[in-house]
Amino acid sequence: MQIELAAADGHRLSAWRLGPDTARRGLVVVQEIFGVNRHMRRVCERFAQQGYAVLAPALFDRAQPGVELGYAPEDVKQGIALRGQIDAAATLLDIEAAAAALRASLGKEAKLGIIGYCWGGTVAWHGATRSEVFDAAVGYYGGGIAAAKDETPHCPVQLHFGEADHGIPLDDVAAIRAAQPGIEVFTYPGAQHGFSCEERGSYSPTDSALAEQRSLGFLARHLAG
Secondary structure, three states, X not given: OEEEEEOOOOOEEEEEEEOOOOOOEEEEEEOOOOEOOHHHHHHHHXXXXXXXXXXXXXXXXXXXOOOEOOOOHHHHHXXXXXXXXXXXXXXXXXXXHHHHHHHHHHOOOOEEEEEEEOXXXXXXXXHHHOOOOOOEEEXXXXXXXXXXXXXXXXXXXXXXXXXXXXXXXXXXXXXHHHXXXXXXXXXXXXXXXXXXXXXXXXXXXXXXXXXXXXXXXXXXXXXXX
């Protein structure tokens, strides 16, 4: 269901909420550059089926409320333009608002994770390094992670990259590994950007399933309460 969140700077944004209120673990799911669209809601459903209380904040609401895009070239162009209007510090406030809503619902003892895809992969990294509200973070093909590779994570992190991602060179992945020897970094031979999205031409079911299995195992280990 759709709910409303309030960020620390007074901004109000929508969010997609799924999963049991009695959960002991909460998960903030962070969108690609296409909004909290049908694909992201499916992602939320899969994690909710694993027993997580899930919140996916609508990060585009700071630029244009209610945006849900597809994956055609014009959608990519629009998504990039919208993302460019939103400051990273403001996005951090929005994911912290989602975390606060989960904490209020589940109780102070609940463990909280964050997982993000594409733009959300970078946001998840920022959630680990620029905030202290998460107990674990997972990022898929976050193009901005390399630029922030020297930041210090405050929680365990797992990252996933496609080896054939034209937007994220393997040199960037190697630099992340070198800067952060303590985090888990997985690469997938032949996989492209967006390999975990079933609505994209780059979708790779085998790699997606393996990455999700690894993500679920990682989150289960670090969010166990």
